[in-house]
Amino acid sequence: MQPTFNVLDIAVTDLGAAIDFYRRLGLEFVRDQYMPDDHAGCDLPNGLHLMLDTDDLRTKTTAGWTAPASGRTFLAFQLAAPADVDTLYAELTADGVTGLQEPFDAPWAMRYATVADPAGNGIDLYANLPAG
Known part of the structure; x- marks a missing residue:
């Protein structure tokens, strides 16, 4: 099976x-x-x-389960363009969402940022950087 x-x-x-x-x-x-x-x-x-x-x-x-002190799960959401990562990160953090990593150009050729959902789980926001 x-x-x-x-x-x-x-x-x-x-x-x-x-x-x-x-x-x-x-x-x-x-x-x-x-x-x-x-x-x-x-x-x-x-x-x-x-x-x-x-x-x-x-x-x-779930027998014996207790909530962790902070999130250990990360979900990733792809955006269409690198500027969209910056925009969404700015909008979310302006509305009180906790920013964990400000947008940056990652060495794996993506614009990347991370925020926390209301339970503290990581939410990655990313977009492919232009080739070149």
């Missing part, structure tokens, strides 16, 4: 704040009808599904 990887699950401190944050990055979550305050999901391309679960739900459903 070969397992199929098809779901990412992020533990969050505040489901509403997480949904609002990820909506700004183009993701639309649907709250679970049975657990609307603790669980939401979003279908992604290629059959992947992204879930948000509150720390409270994770604690109840």
Whole structure:
């Protein structure tokens, strides 16, 4: 039997704040009808599904789990142009989102920046730099 990887699950401190944050990055979550305050999901391309679960739900459903002091998950969002990385980073941090790494030209030929989602997970913003 070969397992199929098809779901990412992020533990969050505040489901509403997480949904609002990820909506700004183009993701639309649907709250679970049975657990609307603790669980939401979003279908992604290629059959992947992204879930948000509150720390409270994770604690109840996973024996021995406790919320980490800070996020250990990083999701990456590609933008169309290097200037878009700077613009989105500036907009997010101006609205109070924590910036973890200001935009920079990375040695792997991308414009890169990182912010934190409301639970402290890293969100990378990147765009390919022009060749040359």
